[in-house]
Amino acid sequence: MVVTELDDATVDRLFHALADATRRDILRRSVLGELSVSRLAEAYPMSFAAVQKHVAVLERAGLVTKERHGREQLVRAEPDAVRRARHALDELEALWRGRLDRMADLLAEPTDPPEGHSR
Numbered sequence: 001m002v003v004t005e006l007d008d009a010t011v012d013r014l015f016h017a018l019a020d021a022t023r024r025d026i027l028r029r030s031v032l033g034e035l036s037v038s039r040l041a042e043a044y045p046m047s048f049a050a051v052q053k054h055v056a057v058l059e060r061a062g063l064v065t066k067e068r069h070g071r072e073q074l075v076r077a078e079p080d081a082v083r084r085a086r087h088a089l090d091e092l093e094a095l096w097r098g099r100l101d102r103m104a105d106l107l108a109e110p111t112d113p114p115e116g117h118s119r
Helices: 008-018 021-032 037-041 048-060 079-108
Strands: 064-069 072-077
Touching: 008 021, 008 048, 008 079, 021 037, 021 048, 021 064, 021 072, 037 048, 037 072, 048 064, 072 079
Parallel strands: none
Antiparallel strands: 064 072
């Protein structure tokens, strides 16, 4: 699989969607199998419209897709979205590890004392 670098807007949508506990739970449930939005709404102490909004955030982030089957809208997890989230986190980890390695190298370099001073 070829992984391309994610743009900032995509990463923002992805982590915004994952920042909410209800949306993470909806994603977990949809990974286990297709569920209708109305069936999902039964699991939460909020209105159907609120659950629809959560699903819409997940859909905009590419974490789930919605497909209409008759009167129902079925929610399905998108497995590639989890790979994108992992890729974004891997990029951040690589950036920080690189910074830490550079700092360690700088700290390990011997420094010469100023002229006229001894150690």
